């Protein structure tokens with residue numbers, strides 16, 4: 001009996017602490033400046049004369065590079081991330097622990113009493129495979145959570161929002177429609193793809209209805225330092241590198257003739273900032289890619305070469321539903337957004353290798 005009572009007390013205390021942290025954090029700005037901003041600058045160090053940007057998902061792979069790009073341009077950067085998949089803390093940012101699905105978490109932003117000028121929205125559930133078995137999670141985070149971010153931004157005078165969409169929305173277009181252009185219809189094959197498509201449609205209608213200034217960027221295959229090789233859903237490059245580093249076989253699924261358009265993460269970060277500050281208001285979307293098509297088999301050999309590894313490249317049966325040919329036409333990105341990627345694949349692989357070896 002005594003044990004049961006103790007267990008009940010423990011549960012009650014846990015619930016109180018948990019509900020305070022997750023639901024009511026930010027209801028007290030005093031706490032915000034102490035307990036919640038542990039790994040970053042305190043609120044008192046925020047310089048209000050600098051332009052400000054909020055990066056949702058800023059602790060993640062792409063987010064951490066966007067943060068660096070913004071800091072290099074003298075932005076005051078705020079991160080909003082629930083740490084579910086990102087842990088790349090930057091000592092020069094103010095970090096808020098928040099979930100984009102929880103309305104109360106947004107109170108933290110109001111409590112800052114700082115005008116946020118720009119928002120980069122990257123927070124998302126990111127796995128195509130997981131979305132097949134957990135579609136509700138993708139609806140809640142990528143559609144409803146994104147809508148909460150947009151409504152918060154719209155009602156708080158944010159000048160422009162750039163959000164991460166994905167090439168997954170193009171699905172597997174017929175060969176005569178590749179290289180892929182932005183005008184292609186939705187052909188996504190997963191709840192993940194659908195969630196990104198719906199997120200775009202919310203942006204588009206908010207732009208029409210309320211003059212919400214926003215841009216969606218459809219990233220192709222992003223690679224670079226800080227992409228987690230231990231996450232089975234991570235990009236193929238980080239998975240190949242993990243094997244090449246340890247001399248194990250680099251396994252290509254299928255015959256390796258499938259192609260992808262790989263873009264270095266620093267180029268993605270520059271494209272985001274270009275769209276953010278480009279002065280366009282009306283909703284638009286752009287594919288962010290290089291226009292260069294790489295066979296996965298060739299990629300595997302290049303990774304082995306860059307690592308000077310003894311790994312063999314081997315093949316295993318293809319996954320069901322794997323896209324055969326994916327390369328984009330970067331015309332709109334280059335000519336309308338005025339952005340051209342700078343980092344060639346082999347150069348990007350070398351930078352990524354240096355990071356891998358430093359881990």
Ligand SMILES: NC(=O)c1ccc[n+]([C@@H]2O[C@H](COP(=O)([O-])OP(=O)(O)OC[C@H]3O[C@@H](n4cnc5c(N)ncnc54)[C@H](O)[C@@H]3O)[C@@H](O)[C@H]2O)c1
Pocket residue numbers: 056057058059060061062063080081082083084085086087098099100101121122123124125126141145164165166167218219220221222223235
């Ligand atoms: N990496 C790619 O190749 C690629 C390609 C296309 C699109 N994208 C998109 O780019 C964005 C960033 O992707 P990434 O590869 O950096 O992924 P990532 O998982 O490294 O970053 C996402 C971040 O969002 C955070 N997050 C997740 N759910 C959250 C929630 N409910 N509330 C607050 N924070 C939350 C995670 O903790 C993580 O730090 C995502 O929107 C993803 O869909 C990525």
